[in-house]
Amino acid sequence: MTKSKGIPMFSPNRRTFLQGMGAAGLAGAGLMPRSAQAATSMKFMCWEGYDSPDIIKPFEEANDVSISIDLITDSPGGFAKLAAGAWRDFDVVATDSPWVQRMGPAGIGEFLDDAEFADVYESFYPQFRAPFAPLDFDGKTTGLPTRWGWVGPTVNTKYDTLENWRSYAPCFDPAYKDKICVLDWGDWPIMPMALYAGIDPYKELDDAELNEIRLVLRALFKNTRAIVGDLSVAQKGLMDGSFRTLIGGGTYCTSALRKDGQKEIMSIVPEPKDGLKQGIIWMEAGGIVKDPVDDAKAKALLRDLTSPEVAVKLAWTEATCNLVPSQKAEALFTDEQKDVLQMDYMWEAWDKSHFHNVAPNIDQMLEIWSQELAAAR
């Protein structure tokens, strides 16, 4: 059983805004039998999926540890919690990669020795092997990649064509009025819109560029039917055609629908526009929080999460399905699973995408977002 107890219809998702659900997950984790005689007790902060008993239980038994889980409901929020002092309580974290990388400069993470994990890197696709820039701080490695996917238009081909979504242009087309769903997932929906406006949001922006972002968001809100925080509501709209696309989403939103047989629903990345790539690669990573109770066991957990067998489980969860960096795991997927994960498209998406990071001007962008939202209605 997963922790989506009580609400089988609406399995909670990683970006759910419902703190209550996070709390329920926490309580659920607390209720999981913790063997009293376990030598070590570890605290693991992670997105949902990592907490699956399929993954945690065997690890606990094999390593004589008991793991208590703290589910993340918002990546920056999780980071802020650690940075504010909770790092003393935690041992391992699995969150969006920029936040693992930031534990380096914040001084709340342990660095990894690439040589020690050489065999792990060996099992990865070449794109993820050391030295891996997205998780690098000052020449030192902050974590290991665990899951990934891309952000781009999500299309239900029953109602629309992939052709239409080679660009984000329909978002601003009056014909799509009231048919766009924007995901309320912090920076995620802002980034693709900035890219469409011709601005690389991952670099330092000036006022003129920020104003461009303001204008593009204003235009987006004109066509927006709803700003949705819950994955299931977004997925439902995509299935019944009331949402033509989910802005800020991608494989994370569609793969679980494909798993349920709805192969007409796909995630793609738009074609580069004026020389600027339009897609975004997101990635989650595991890192060790500063001063873990047991360094060896914390490392063992990272190894476990990146092993081909566990990677398959991590890729295939109730609410979402995702790609994993492990090349060795690819052989363990069935053809059906590969199709669900759109594996034949993944390197094309990779090539047309930026790698997600924390934008330097994200706070201003979020402020612009809420200003425009307040003025929209």
Added chain:
Amino acid sequence: MAEIQKTWRDGALRLSTLPLLLLMGLFFVIPLIMTALLSFQGTQYYRLVWTWDLKVWTDVFSQIHYWTIMWRTLMMALVCTVLCTILAIPIAYGMLHRLSRWSDHITLLMVFAFLTDAVLKTFGWVLFLDRSGVLNGTLEAIGFPPAAVNVLFTPNATMIGMVYNLLPYTIFTIALSMARIDGDLVLAARDAGASRLRAFIEVTLPLAKPGIWAGAVLVFVLSLGVFLEPKVMGGGTSPLAAELIRQSFETRVNWPLGAALTLVLIVIGAAALTVFGAVALWQARRVAHD
């Protein structure tokens, strides 16, 4: 009847309030002070910096959109309070008098609904109100055009959700108040020549006032803090204060800003309650002098 006059000079009395004072201090006053102190700090790279300046406050007072959202929150709360009260009065009355035979069953159903997780109920509304949802499906089946009711993901849907989730508070407090009214008083009014409606207006309503006020205050305070309804049913396009505060704390990791906005909301709520109280007091005095 002689009342025992108690004063604060009574040492035993002061001692007996100590646990309450401690509790209030621990769980109300101290967190409030901490929130206030937090609002004078700053953030840098997602971490709190102890700056002791007014930057956040100047920000709060210079950004019109915070006030747009606060104003909208206040208006939604007021409308919700009025709707809940207006709806609850006949429901409570009907439960006690017209459907008294079923009153236990109704109460049980309401308690069940009330105790059901708000998340679940709110999603239920989404399925019900959706363009392709239960309501529109039913309407279409009886001859209405498709998607006749297009209310989901609008502020009206937020209001429906708020009223639905908060209505039990007013129903219960008002019903409790009405149940305590001596039935003979209503009979006396009827006997004196009052129609049912008139007896209700002259006797039941004024005597249910404590419950009506209590329910209204409860709903008002709770509706200032709603976040589920605007987000799920309202489609997030017109966020209210609680969402603004959540975003400040979580997404922007700007705790000082979140703290300042929290205080603004508390002050607005307290001010509104003061006005409520003043009106209630003025009314009571007016009745006494009339």
Added chain:
Amino acid sequence: MVSPIIKATGIEKYYGTYRALSDISLEVANGEFLALVGPSGCGKTSLLKILAGFEDLSAGSLVIDGKDMAGIPASARPTRMVFQKLALFPHKTVAQNIGFPLHLAKRPKPEIDTAVRRMLELMHLKESYLNRYPHELSGGEQQRVALARSMVSQPPVLLLDEPMSALDAKLKKSLQAELKHLHRHVGTSFVHVTHDLEEAMMLADRICVMRAGRIVQLGAPSEIYYRPADAFVAGFIGDTNLLPAKITRAGDGFRFACEILDCAEPLLSADQVAPGVAAGSEAALMIRPEMLRLLAQGENAECTIVGTVNEYFIRGASIQYRIAAAGTEIVMDIPGTSTLPAKQGDAVRLGLALGDLFAVET
């Protein structure tokens, strides 16, 4: 004859299958003071509620003030009720309470004001009370305000539902006197429910005794007291001696045989026997305690009882004796004297007049 203000014919009331009232027929004359008396659960309050219009009747008809009351709600009836717990509106002042029926009738304010002040005077209430709230008044004052409210619009019929049951004895006495006075003064018909037969005898022109949903006896107070229909009515007030007796017809009158009672000529006239007994039911002889007297040595009476004093109580105006006679306890009230005529354990002879005897059904 002037047509009655209330005419009830064959009223029945069922609550589910429970029959609360059966075959109630009675008339109340204009200006009459009728008391409905009976133990709790006898149906007197149900009958009052039917008169007021708070309850529907299951069968029968009710005419008040010449109009059939079928389908007419309480608010439109020519009756006003004084409630047991008074039911003064706590959120209205004394003036607003009293003037409420006129306020509902949309009478002009000066008229209401005058009427309220008139009622205040009639009820001996101070004018300063006008702006007070009911909870600021004493129990007796609240009582008067309740009466004033129900009388202010001069209804043809006033219904009183044991309004004095909660008052202490002294206050009750004075309010009873006032109520009687008020009734004479205003000429309204009163229907007064009480479980206190003494109160009923003091106030009412006629008393209707009820038991188990039926009228047992309807008559003037003296009739109820001296000629009760049966042992139940006889025993309903004060202490009553009921001596089992065999009654047989003897010419125009009746002959009786009673173990305890020794009579030279055990004969009763026809009007000394309740109708049920005349028809052959089991009977008892009723002797009110004040009808007995203590016989001196050698003194004789038409009837005598021999016994021993068990106990006595000095009650001021009277002395009550409890006397054991052939296994039965006899109660006797004699006028109080400074010297006690008999003490505990004394053998005594009691005498009474043959004409004071009355045979009731048991």
